[in-house]
Amino acid sequence: MSPTIRPFGILRDYLQGEKEAHVSAGQTVRQALVSVGIPPEVVALVLVNDQPQEKDYLLEEGDQVKILAVVGGG
Amino acid sequence: MMRLYADSSKCTGCRACLVACSLNLFKENNPKKAALVIEAHFPAPGTYKVRVCTQCGKCAEVCPTGAIKLNERGAYYVDMAECNLCEACVPECPEEVMFVRTELADTSWKCDLCGDCVSVCGTGVLWIAETETVVA
Amino acid sequence: MYGYGGQILRINLSNGQVTKEPTPPDVAREFVGGRGFGIYFLTKEVPPKADPLGEQNKLIISSGPFSGLLIPGAGKCDWTTKAPLTGGYASASMGGHFTAEMKYAGLDSIILEGISPKPVYLLIDDNKIELRDASHLWGKGSIAVEKMLKDQYGEEFQVAAIGPGGENCVSFAHINHDYGRQAGRGGVGAVMGAKKVKAIVLRGTQSISVADPEGYRKAGMELFKACKEAEMLKEWSSYGTTIVVSWCDEVGALPTRNFQAGSFEDGKNLYGPVMRQKIVITDKGCFGCPSPCGKYSRVQRYDTYVEGPEYETIGMIGSNLGLSSIEDVAHANYLCDEWGIDTISAGGVIAWAMECYEKGIFTKADTDGLELKFGNAEAVFKLIEKIAKKEGIGALLAEGVKRAAQKVGKGSEKWAIHVKGMEQSAYATHNATAMLLAYMTCDVGAHHNRAWAITYDLQVGRERVAPEKVARVIWLQHFRPMFDVLGGCRLQWVELGIDRNLYLPALEAITGVHRTWEDLELVGERIWNLARLYWMREIDGFDRSWDLPAPRFYEEPPASGATKGQITRFEDVQKLLDMYYEQRGWTPQGHPTPQTLERLGLQSFVN
Structure with missing residues (x-):
């Protein structure tokens, strides 16, 4: 199964109402974000299978990616 | 029988549970009149300990006026009209969550398992479940 | 007054006199609480050009209508004073449990006046209020002192204390509470140290009355539910x-x-x-x-x-x-x-x-x-x-x-x-014009918490200089600090993204006063402008040059990193200020116009 990207909060706006997007394995999270139209610089936290990862993480089949926006800061 | 459980390792010491408790028990915003306790152990070891009523019923056993009764949830509660403030219940409570503080209220009080503390806790410290049967 | 402690406590440290007065209803109506009370009392009571570390300055500690109630994050406490660090306005927001305890003791504000002849700590145990000798605490660290006082008085007491930095009047000394929450910025701790107050020890055991108990409980529970269901x-x-x-x-x-x-x-x-x-x-x-x-x-x-x-x-x-x-x-x-x-x-x-x-x-x-x-x-x-x-x-x-x-x-x-x-706090603003403007115009100096606009920069184009960016900064400057007025925390709204309209029924049920967010934002604007007047009053020649950022952000592009070679042009810095003053109804020198003051009901503060 291909990796999925699931945005939370305001990041949902980038997927036009879709809850998640399917992306290809073998690319980085950063590349996958660009491929679905989400600017990487607005993403604060990347969780792959609920573990925090860098945006340079290389996606594997079946990975579930959650992404969180930077909302408002301290 | 149901009771309240607490996982102290998740407690952040915010005391929302205490306010919710006093609001239900006394219709007051006053965490000093809550029926559970958060102990803060700071600066070291930097942990909280939550003490809750286990509904063991030892308070009811010693109450000379029969003021501590079972409610529809199967929990012991204080019938405030019948409490004579003798304090016999207080030392019997193994968790130290049976309260008499005459400067704050002219009745004893304890947890009646209303569940409001569970509703407001943001970190999942508290839950209500069947009392575990402990085999001695 | 529903939702309030109802009293202002004054401690005259010079002569040891303790007085209480009812919280003025008109001040509660116009300034609501928290930092609104702070700027009101500072402007009204501290004489112009007072020495921040002198006898005339006051340290004003305030709760708000949410403090101590069943509202998520209702633990914010405002500390307002004339700032030793800047010579202008200081309003430091402290988390923890202090402000809730103030309300349980029936207090909306505690005002420390004068200077004690010797080191003391202030003990407030409901209606028992005493200044006690603190010679054994003087010189000790703020965490150590909190521990000593908690051991002495018990877990129910809340403690706010200064460390040696405050005693020695370091211009950015803070006040520490709950083993790690601070009133941090502007040197509020130096003012407490100058007054020779090592700590405040506080307990209240009273309930807070609200206007509509059932409506309040329901609205409060709704807020907690929204937080618990938040995805983040x-x-x-x-x-x-x-x-x-x-x-x-x-x-x-x-x-x-x-x-x-x-x-x-x-x-x-x-x-x-x-x-x-x-x-x-x-x-x-x-x-x-x-x-x-x-x-x-x-x-x-x-x-x-x-x-x-x-x-x-x-x-x-x-x-x-x-x-x-x-x-x-x-x-x-x-x-x-x-x-x-x-x-x-x-x-x-x-x-x-x-x-x-x-x-x-x-x-x-x-x-x-x-x-x-x-x-x-x-x-x-x-x-x-x-x-x-x-x-x-x-x-x-x-x-x-x-x-x-x-x-x-x-x-x-x-x-x-x-x-x-x-x-300046911890956001580099070489190329983030809204955040740069937020720092330039923040009411206490270069602090981030009034308007955290840097994500907006990223969303709409970081080097852009446009009226909507300025409008965003101004809106944030009114809206975010409202939580410091209400005695609550903004982070449930900011970070969990809960619906801000959930707060309104709670506020109405607590105080009995119907308010919309537009009403509250107007209070925020009133406070913002009053703080501006305070700077103008305290600093001769206060003008737009005081709103300029550090030259580094318009003269020295970074040699490395994500913003390598990027910079905000000085003409854009000036343009940002021009737009900001115009949108605020201020003169090109950054002074509120008479029309603006009239709109906000602040005319009486300039005479």
Whole structure:
């Protein structure tokens, strides 16, 4: 199964109402974000299978990616 | 029988549970009149300990006026009209969550398992479940 | 008055007199509470041009209508005074449990006046109010003192204390509470120290009456439910504000070596998940908080316990000083807390000194022998203590970066990173124009919390200079600090994204007064303008030059990192100010016009 990207909060706006997007394995999270139209610089936290990862993480089949926006800061 | 459980390792010491408790028990915003306790152990070891009523019923056993009764949830509660403030219940409570503080209220009080503390806790410290049967 | 403690407590430290008066209903109507009460009492009661450390200045501690009630995060306490750091307005927001306890003692504000002839601490136990001898506490650290007083009085008492930094009137001394929550900025701790008040010990056992108990309970429960159902709750609570460290590093907002860059080559060692895994032992929440940002840590290497470090401290003590170990940052945080100085200003002024050293302006003869290079953690630890004691080079740095740079000269004013004398907090703003404007115009100096606009920069184009960016900053400046007025915390709205309209039925049921967000934003604007008038009153010739940022952000493009080669043009800085003043109804020199004051009901404050 291909990796999925699931945005939370305001990041949902980038997927036009879709809850998640399917992306290809073998690319980085950063590349996958660009491929679905989400600017990487607005993403604060990347969780792959609920573990925090860098945006340079290389996606594997079946990975579930959650992404969180930077909302408002301290 | 149901009771309240607490996982102290998740407690952040915010005391929302205490306010919710006093609001239900006394219709007051006053965490000093809550029926559970958060102990803060700071600066070291930097942990909280939550003490809750286990509904063991030892308070009811010693109450000379029969003021501590079972409610529809199967929990012991204080019938405030019948409490004579003798304090016999207080030392019997193994968790130290049976309260008499005459400067704050002219009745004893304890947890009646209303569940409001569970509703407001943001970190999942508290839950209500069947009392575990402990085999001695 | 429903939802209020109902009384203002005044302590005249000079003669020991204690008085209480009813909270004025018209002030509650116009200024609501918290920092609204603070600016009102400061303007009305502290005479113009008072010495911040003198007998005439007052320290005004205020709760708000949410404080102590069943509202998420209702634990924010405002400390307002004339700032020793800037000579202008200071309003420091402190979390924890202090403000709830004030309300249970029936108090909306505590006003400390005069100067005590000897060190004292203030004991408030409901209606028993006493000044007690503090000679045995003087000289001790703020955490140690809190522990001693808690041991003496018991867990039900809340303590706010200063460290040696406050006693010695370091211009950015803070007030520490709940083992790691501070009224941090502007030098409020120095004012408390000048008044010779080591600590306030407080307990209240009374209930707070609300106008509509059932409506309040329902609205409060709705708010908690919304927080608990928020998608971000678990992630946010795991990392707190450290969630943004990696993002700031990536986009060039992480202050690095005195804001010379916005990305740190060793930044990865300071990221939230690394910290969580290495040192965090307990999540710690303020009063009534379902989404605790407090991360309580143990640093084994130094055998210290500290709440934090949170983002600002990681930025200012970590990357901004070139420190690349989270343990070192956490230990420095502990030292600042115990010695009683603000981590943000300490990071700012130490970074300036390190740059002076690396540029050859300081030698070891100036630094008491310290090798003051970026990255030298041991030197940072020693400097924190020296600043608190005002010893050697610490006496110079204790003045804050603006005055220190004026004294040293030799061009060092160029890398004194401040606005209005307050060290800029931890967002590098070489190329983020809305955030830059937020710092330039913040009502206490270069602080982030009034308007955190940097994500907006990223969303709409970071170098853009446009009216909508200015409008965004102004709206944030009214809206975000409203939580400091209400005595609550903004982070449930900001970070969990709960619907802000959920607060309105709660506020109405508590106070019995119907208010819309537009009404509240108008209160926010009234407070903002009154603070501006205060600056104009206290500082002769206060004009737009006081709103300029540090030259670094328009003269020195970073040599590395995500913002390499990027800069905001000076003409754009000026354009931002022009647009800002126009939208606010201020003159081109940044003074509210008579029409603006009339619209806000502030005419009586200018006569």
